[in-house]
Amino acid sequence: MSRKLLEQNGICPVATTIDLLSSKWKVLIVRDLLTGTKRYSELKQSVAGISQKMLTQSLREMESDGLVTRHAYAVIPPKVEYRLSDLGNSMRPVIETMANWGSVYLDQNPDKRKKLAQSE
Amino acid sequence: MSRKLLEQNGICPVATTIDLLSSKWKVLIVRDLLTGTKRYSELKQSVAGISQKMLTQSLREMESDGLVTRHAYAVIPPKVEYRLSDLGNSMRPVIETMANWGSVYLDQNPDKRKKLAQSE
């Protein structure tokens, strides 16, 4: 079903990108990994609001899509680090462009900034 | 719930952008409107695979978010045109960056291009 989009839209590059960044969580994970390697628990913190189920699931999918690499250390307590692959890193411009747009938008709509800042 | 992301992530610019481009459909609609005004039926065609429910719903939300403007003509049969607002147009770089990334990705992964081209 996640592939349907592409089937129907042929091979649109935009649709391709969306397909790999299918959920909002993945975008935020890439955002946070752009600054470097992060542990599972760190991501859990920085990607605020994500459940561990979604974090794990997203990371697994991103791994199999080649966006992220996983590095597990055989220590106790366990330590697992995630970092962007070259492919994942190549998404930097995409995320940055989104960040730029969002910044300008927030600057020009201080009202919404406020509304969103305080819960609902 | 669409706002939760922003509440919890403070006022992250990336999350802000995602919030307005919440669904894949909206991204594709912006993509198609970047080339100019389009009628409802044209969008239904170009955004392949979208149901009329989703198209209408997406357009309504984008309108209230200020991304799109609606122009209805009192003729029979009805004629309704949609175009990007200035805000919507300002998303051009975002979509283009995604398009660029997708192009490169497809070029470097001809296998996936094939896999996706033929259903499943």
Added chain:
DNA sequence: CAGGATCCGTAGCGATACTG
């Protein structure tokens, strides 16, 4: 610490039928 496995509610969405 980094998860795997379940249970389960609900929002997202498609399909269908109807209208100005």
Added chain:
DNA sequence: CAGTATCGCTACGGATCCTG
């Protein structure tokens, strides 16, 4: 043509409990 309204499914995702 460009919608609105309803019904009904399912899969997305949160909450919770358990483990090496």
